Amino acid sequence: MSNLTKTSATRSNGSTASPMATRGRRLSGLNWLIWRQHRAGFWTLLAITAICVAWLVYQRTELINQLTAQGWPDSTPDKWLNGEHPQQFQFVGWSLGFIPIVLGVFLGAPLLAGDLENGTAKLVASQSVTPIRWLATKLGISALVVIVCTAALSVAFGRWWGPVKYVPTALEWSDGAAFDNTGPVPVALALFTVVGGVAIGMLLRRTLISMVVTFAFAVVVQLVWSYFRLDLGHVLTVTTRKGISHGAFPQIPQNALEIDHWYISGSGQTYGWGTCVAHKLSEKVCIQKFDLVGWKVDYLPMSQMSSMQWFGASILFALTAAVTVFIFIRGRKRIV
Incomplete structure (x- = not known):
């Protein structure tokens, strides 16, 4: 491994060019070795990404053409889309949600587990390259591709x-x-899942079982993330005291997500919106019995989307950094 860079090239006039002049900016040494070892996976990921990006660009062009034909952006939004595009958004978004899982299972888990299982790690340990440098190069190139x-x-x-x-x-x-x-969320989710898969592979040292455990880990990450996603925002509240009729329901900003709503009494006490139905009372009797005077609504405005994404991504980046530190500590003590 230490002799990887000892190459030379001969020009047509018989003189010998230096290796640096021949390689230019090409990968060399350990970087070249790691890329060559995993080049099939890396090139596959890059090629699939290029195809998907090209398709998304095409879809955006088609969408803009349709919107323009409907008078966008001056016409009312209800005329912009037909029934096909919302379904496409949902399907593509749902499909992209599997990317962190796929990357964790097929890139993260085998990254070290394969070398530990087939003995490549022992070969690395016998060379002049230190285990820490080997780990850093493997993680660095993989993270860059992700x-x-x-x-x-x-x-x-x-x-x-x-x-x-x-x-x-x-x-x-x-x-x-x-x-x-x-935003930054897909990058943060993918990095955390991949690095988690690398750590699992380092501990289990078997490729297949590492992939299975990483799959379970990635699914749990997705479930936990989806459960706490809305907790990343700051819930706002609006109240009214104009009665509980349909027309008195408070207005919230356009595209805001309504979290929950309650009745509010004259004393400020809240009651669930199903209180009248639960007690089998008519609206008039219910208003008198509980002294209902208005509504209380909790909501998240769309303006918080970007800040919520960056806050959530920063948490995932911090977790990724913590797992990376564990990998290096473990790798320095016991890599073979």
């Missing part, structure tokens, strides 16, 4: 959804199909 792929897909999907992001029928901003596939 960042490039997920960031490109995030930008492409965001630009496709962007012209109609304020149309609720297109895609709810708080839904995972939109929230988890735009």
Whole structure:
């Protein structure tokens, strides 16, 4: 391994060019070795990403043409989309949500588990390259490929959804199909899942079992993330004291996500919106019995989407950094 860079090239006039002059900016040494070892997976990811980005760009062009034909952006939003596009947004967003799982299972889990299982790690330990440098190169190149792929897909999907992001029928901003596939979230989710898979592979040292455990880990990460996603925002509240009739219900900002709503009494006490039905009371009797004077509504405005994404991504980046530190500590003590 230490002799990887000892190459030379001969020019047509018989003189010998230096290795640096021949290689230019090409990968060399350990970087070249790691890339060559995993080149099939890396090139596959890059090629699939390029195809997906090209398709998303095409879809955005088609969407803009349709919107323009409907008078966008001057016409009313209810005329912008037909029934086909909302379904496409949902399906594509749902499909992109599997990317962190796929990357964790097929890139993260085998990255070290394969070398530990087939003995490559022992060969590395016998060379002049230190285990820490080997780990850093493996993780660095893999992380770079993951960042490039997920960031490109995030930008492409965001630009496709962007012209109609304020149309609720297109895609709810708080839904995972939109929230988890735009901004920094897809990059953060993918990195955390991949690095988690690498750590699992290092501990289990067997490729197949590492992939199975990483799949379970990635699914749990997705479930926990979806459960706490809305907790990343700051819930706002609006109250009214104009009665509980339908016309007295408070107005919240356009595209805001309603979290919950209650009746409010004259004393400020809240009652669930199903109180009257639960007690089998007519509206008039219910108002008198509980002294209902208005509504209380909790909601999240769409303006918080970006800050929620960055806050959530920063948590995932911190967890990724913690797992990475564990990998290096473990690798320095016991890599073979």
